[in-house]
Amino acid sequence: MSKATATENPPTPPADHRQLAIEQELFTTSIYSPGSPLFLPNGAKIFNKLTNFLRSQYDDFGFQEVITPTIYKKSLWEKSGHWENYADDMYSVTGRGASGEKEGRQIGEDKEYGLKPMNCPGHCLIFASKQRSYRDLPIRFADFSPLHRNEIHGALSGLTRVRRFHQDDGHIFCRPSQIREEISRTLDFVKLTYEVLGLGLYRLALSTRPADHYIGTIEEWDNAEAALKESLDASGQTWTVNEGDGAFYGPKIDIILKDTDGKEHQTATIQLDFQLPKRFELEYQAPAPELEKRGLSTEDPALLDVQGPVTPVLIHRAVLGSVERIMALLIEHYNGHWPFWLNPRQFIILTVNDSKPVVDFAKDIKKKFQRFHKQNAMGPRDSDFNPVAVGTGNGLSVDIDDSPRSLKKKISEAKRKRYAVIAVVGAKDVEKNRLICDFSGIPDPHNRLIQNMELRHGRTYRDTKQKTSEGDIESSDEMTRKAEAPMLDPQDLKSYPVQVEYLRNLLNSLQRVYF
Ligand SMILES: [Zn+2]
Numbered sequence: 203m204s205k206a207t208a209t210e211n212p213p214t215p216p217a218d219h220r221q222l223a224i225e226q227e228l229f230t231t232s233i234y235s236p237g238s239p240l241f242l243p244n245g246a247k248i249f250n251k252l253t254n255f256l257r258s259q260y261d262d263f264g265f266q267e268v269i270t271p272t273i274y275k276k277s278l279w280e281k282s283g284h285w286e287n288y289a290d291d292m293y294s295v296t297g298r299g300a301s302g303e304k305e306g307r308q309i310g311e312d313k314e315y316g317l318k319p320m321n322c323p324g325h326c327l328i329f330a331s332k333q334r335s336y337r338d339l340p341i342r343f344a345d346f347s348p349l350h351r352n353e354i355h356g357a358l359s360g361l362t363r364v365r366r367f368h369q370d371d372g373h374i375f376c377r378p379s380q381i382r383e384e385i386s387r388t389l390d391f392v393k394l395t396y397e398v399l400g401l402g403l404y405r406l407a408l409s410t411r412p413a414d415h416y417i418g419t420i421e422e423w424d425n426a427e428a429a430l431k432e433s434l435d436a437s438g439q440t441w442t443v444n445e446g447d448g449a450f451y452g453p454k455i456d457i458i459l460k461d462t463d464g465k466e467h468q469t470a471t472i473q474l475d476f477q478l479p480k481r482f483e484l485e486y487q488a489p490a491p492e493l494e495k496r497g498l499s500t501e502d503p504a505l506l507d508v509q510g511p512v513t514p515v516l517i518h519r520a521v522l523g524s525v526e527r528i529m530a531l532l533i534e535h536y537n538g539h540w541p542f543w544l545n546p547r548q549f550i551i552l553t554v555n556d557s558k559p560v561v562d563f564a565k566d567i568k569k570k571f572q573r574f575h576k577q578n579a580m581g582p583r584d585s586d587f588n589p590v591a592v593g594t595g596n597g598l599s600v601d602i603d604d605s606p607r608s609l610k611k612k613i614s615e616a617k618r619k620r621y622a623v624i625a626v627v628g629a630k631d632v633e634k635n636r637l638i639c640d641f642s643g644i645p646d647p648h649n650r651l652i653q654n655m656e657l658r659h660g661r662t663y664r665d666t667k668q669k670t671s672e673g674d675i676e677s678s679d680e681m682t683r684k685a686e687a688p689m690l691d692p693q694d695l696k697s698y699p700v701q702v703e704y705l706r707n708l709l710n711s712l713q714r715v716y717f
Contacts, residue, residue, distance in 0.1 A: 219533040220360040226538060226546070226620075228529075229361065237358040237365030239526065244546035247599060248532070249368075251544055252525060253346050255398065256370050263391050265344040265372055270324035272347065273297065276314040281481055282323040284316070291351045293317040317350040322475075322518060325373040326482040329514070336488035339514060340376035340384055346525075347371070361530040368525045374517040375484070378497035381426060381515055385433035385455070385472060388519050392457055392470050393437070395521050399528070401535055404459040404469070406439055409447035416450045418476040425497055426474050426515075427453050451477035457523075461531060469523040469531075475516040485511035538620045539645050542712045548599040549709060550621045551637065552612040554628035561604045563632045568600040571706055598709055617643070623709065631699075639700045644712070 223229050228245035231238075241249055260267060273295055279285040284292065295315045318324070325343045334341070350366050357363045374384050389406075396404055408430055411423045430453055434441045441455075448454055452474035459467045488494040490502075491510030500506065522528040532544070542548060549571070551564040601621075603612045609626065616624045622644045625637035700708070 217534045217537045218360075219362075219530040222533050222538065223360070226533075228533065228546075231360075235366070236355060237353060237363070239361055239364060239366075245529075247546040248529060248544055249525060252522065252528065253368075253370065256344075256395070256521065259391065259394070260344055263342070263387060264340070265342045267344045267346075268325065268328060270321060270328070270345055270347055271318070272350075273315045273317055274323065276316060278323055278327075279316045282326075282478065283481060284319065284323075288319060291353070292319055293350050293352050318347070319349055319351045321345045321347055321349070321369070321371045322373055322478055322516070323482070326478060326484060326516075329375050329484050330482060334375075334486035334514075336377055336486055336494065336512070339486060340374050340380050342372060342374045344370070344372045361526040361533075364524075364526055367527075369520045370522045370525060372519045372521075374519065375479070375514040376517065377486075377488070377512070378422075378425065378495060378515055379499065381474070381497070381517070382429040382432050384517055385430055386436055388472050388517070388521075389433060389437045389439075389455075392521055393439075396457075396459075399532065400541065401459055401531060402461075404457050406434060406437070406441035407444055407456045407458060408434060408441060409444040409449075409454050409456065411448055411453065412446050412450060416448075418452070421496065422476055423453065426476075430455060430474070449473065449475075451475050459531065461534065467527070467531060469528060470521050471519065471523060473518040475518060479513045479516050484514055484516075486514055488512045536645075540620070540622070541715075542622050542644050543715060545620075545622045546599060547601070547619055547621045548713075549623045549625065550601040550603060550616050550619075551625045551627055552609060552616060553602070553604040554609055554626060556604050556606045557629065559632050560627055560629060561602075564602045564604060564627055567627075567637070567702060568602055570702075571598050571600050571709065598713055625700075625705075634699075636699050636701050637705060639698050639705065641698070 223245070226244060227242050228248065229239045229241045232240060239245075257267065276285060276294070279289075279292070293316065295317055297313060297315050299313050324347075325345065328343060329341065346368055348366055348368050353363060353365050358365065374388075376384050408427075410427055411420075416423070434455065454471060454473040456468050457470035457472075459469050461467060487509050489507070489509055490500050490505040491508070491512050493500050493505065494512045536544070540546070551567060553560045553564050603616065605612065613624065613626075620643055622641075624640045624643065626639075627637050631637060
């Protein structure tokens with residue numbers, strides 16, 4: 203081992219999401235609610251962008267979002283088995299009963315309730331709320347509810363060890379014969395999402411039937427495991443087996459992500475469950491129920507004539523897993539260099555001075571750009587920049603700095619805050635209806651995109667005055683020189699003059715590029 207000297211640089215410690223969150227103003231914590239992060243506006247933007255991305259995919263993947271209670275009576279948790287197996291990790295709360303009044307007190311007053319650690323029982327209640335036929339299945343519910351788990355105090359930290367968190371939770375109720383197809387679709391959803399997030403490689407691990415403590419028949423387990431294996435093979439990705447490591451109620455697939463330090467994190471999960479549907483006495487009507495239960499079909503009219511109840515298979519699935527944990531990984535992975543769509547600081551307009559026309563122009567642009575996005579989100583999906591269509595609700599984040607400080611100070615602050623696009627506007631720009639824009643805060647892939655969009659060659663946005671006698675302007679340097687923006691130091695800001703309309707379209711398009 204070499205001896206460290208004063209001249210050697212100490213090794214750079216890996217980025218810590220808690221430190222980065224302070225710099226980027228993402229979240230804070232409080233002694234008044236240990237383990238429950240308080241998301242600041244920037245953190246809330248990232249949170250919403252992630253959940254809105256998933257929402258935008260739910261139509262394609264057949265999920266329907268539901269909204270369910272945070273507290274349920276103890277009797278529900280007894281039915282689900284949580285009170286018996288999970289009570290130590292649950293918060294209990296008291297509340298009034300709700301079935302009327304008796305001698306001045308509500309019936310069942312001060313009943314014990316539990317704060318939900320999972321959404322599954324609520325989704326079972328929705329499934330059971332009406333008669334279901336085999337034709338209705340699969341039924342897929344999604345839920346972003348906050349969940350509470352009473353973790354021991356010592357373990358709490360940042361966004362990774364928390365007591366309150368959110369999952370992109372989903373439950374699929376399907377026929378035994380549909381397991382393979384549902385697992386394949388879920389693996390496709392995982393693949394798409396992780397490509398979009400750009401978090402890099404992940405591996406898949408199948409956990410199979412425990413040796414002794416399990417429920418259900420061996421045939422059910424064998425069928426389910428065979429279906430999972432087929433789906434894993436069909437996914438074309440590498441996977442491994444953790445023999446005997448499944449939960450007692452069913453086999454599962456874990457998605458394990460490797461971070462830049464090589465450390466592994468379990469994020470997404472797909473879990474089969476034979477138990478919960480039985481505990482909640484869930485059923486659907488199907489012909490030839492005895493065969494249906496085993497995932498088999500028949501053409502025999504005599505057998506098909508008999509309808510009967512069958513218990514659906516329940517698949518618990520989360521693509522991100524904990525939204526908070528994925529955020530921690532993303533914060534460390536991007537280390538401030540957010541892709542445009544996820545960046546909470548997308549666009550800032552710096553005014554050269556605080557004169558009324560200039561400030562009004564900046565405010566007008568902010569309003570226009572945000573409004574444009576709203577209109578666009580309500581219109582038909584635009585696949586110009588596939589891979590993925592836009593979700594609604596991801597408004598463009600536009601800030602203005604019209605403080606009476608020097609432009610140099612404003613630029614350096616905007617750069618330090620890592621705004622993706624920094625625009626400067628002065629009196630001349632108001633006249634010409636343009637902004638001087640610096641796109642260097644957008645990570646590399648997007649710069650390539652901007653090049654593709656001919657921004658650098660100015661074929662679309664340039665001022666007509668900039669057109670040379672030879673025709674097109676060749677280089678960006680040439681453009682900057684001719685941009686009539688002497689207030690800018692090119693060392694500070696590699697700048698391009700961009701017409702307002704063009705910029706509006708450009709930023710809006712970038713909003714819809716998920717990489
Ligand atoms: Zn669940």
